[in-house]
Amino acid sequence: MEQTLSELENQASQEKAAFGGDAHIVCDNLVRIYKTEGVEVVALQGLDLLIDKGELVAIVGASGSGKSTLLNVLSGLDVPTAGLARVAGIDLLAMTARDRLRYRRDVVGFIWQQTARNLLPYLTARENVELPLRLAGKRGRAQRSRSLLDLLGVDYCADRKPAEMSGGEQQRVAIAVALANSPQLILADEPTGELDSETSGLVFEALRTANKELGVTVVIVTHDSLVSEQVGRTIGIRDGRTSSETLRRDGEHAQEYAVLDRVGRLQLPRDFTNALNMERRVRLELESDHIGVWPSSPKEETGE
């Protein structure tokens, strides 16, 4: 039986909605192209990602791989060129300007790498945490800011201005600011990029506490490869796609996996393909419990 166009469209949108089910963050084939002076840069090239509510996930990848672009999309600051991005059931491509403001005020909290960008310099830590509550017209601000600063271990900084705090203290206060309006999701773009390793540990600890105690979903972009030893799930991004995942269960060593997308595509690690001179074509063989991948022989290459 022939389907009408509207039936097909309906079916397509239902399939679209079904992907990822009720995952907290759903990115499906996400594309972001920047155009500057006629030159196109494809920052995200069909990125897929599913993150559940209450997860704590680290995102790692080389500089320029698209990590910040992804976070800017998830934070509602940037609009993707194509694909699907949904957070807490909200379609990030279909928001009006007003929805976007509400989304950024109530649903997500953001922490930047540059400590100075997170806090207003002329306000104390306490006042910084109270500001978003004030803007949202919420009551009980003093109590809320005290309990958040306390939870993150920086209650002693309450009356200090940013210049009177260390970088790590500022970032922990920034997490309190991001949490003030009880968001469902916290995004942090290299929050420890300007910090030494000891201080970085305290900031990660604060993000872990926020995740554990408040149940908020946390996504951290980081350069620190040691992070995968500290979180349950680390997602590797390469060339604008999710390419690997490292999972660690309590008491076990981290195990790295390649990401298999919905149509069966897989990105082989570059050092693997280089080591065996794999280029353009590989030969696959299905075994009972694995798939073998071989370089195609020179004979096959030339078609002899």
Ligand code: ADP
């Ligand atoms: P990462 O955070 O992983 O270092 P980014 O998401 O910042 O990577 O950048 C991904 C790619 O997109 C890079 O090639 C970068 O140069 C490009 N890019 C990022 N932002 C812009 C922009 N506003 N205009 C043009 N190109 C951009």
Ligand code: MG
């Ligand atoms: Mg970046």
